[in-house]
Amino acid sequence: MTGELSPQGLDGLISAALMERGIVHERERPGVYLVRLEGEHRLVTQTLLVVGEHSLLIEAFFVRRPDENHAEFYRWLLERNARMYGVHFSVDHLGDVYLVGRLPLHAVTADELDRVLGCVLTYADEAFDRALELGFATSIRREWAWRISRGESTANLSRFTHLAPPPQG
Secondary structure, eight states, X not given: OGGGOOHHXXXXXXXXXXXXXXXXXXXXXXXXXXXXXXXXXXXXXXXEEEEOSSEEEEEEEXXXXXXXXXXXXXXXXXXXXXXXXXOEEEEOTTSOEEEEEEEEGGGOOHHHHHHHHHHHHHHHHHHHHHXXXXXXXXXXXXXXXXXXXXXXXXXXXXXXXXXSOOOOO
């Protein structure tokens, strides 16, 4: 029964579950894993798994502190929290945003780990463009203008065409 596994036993369970599912990861030290989750909008979400004495910590950096529109940005994240499973948006002392969750050790199974990592990937990927738009629109507009002025590719800004400067002509 998983509830009887020690933190050391969970270390083995986590390692095996990640390998079985082909999830790219590094074992930083016993009970600590850095997991690479690849998405479509947020290309990579690095997720830290830490086996503690009583729980498994799941933590992934989402975006840095927004440049603008702070109240709407944070409100939007808080409203999303009400519909989330396993992890939630959290803010550190700098205002940077993370996805954070804890599972009691007895609840950690290969399937639950897969479910929670799937949630991290889904929430990070689905929320990324809107978060950038809410908190970094001015920077995105500047980036569009800079690239156009230098003839640089704007391919990775294509989801933000509504923030592009109007065509000159």
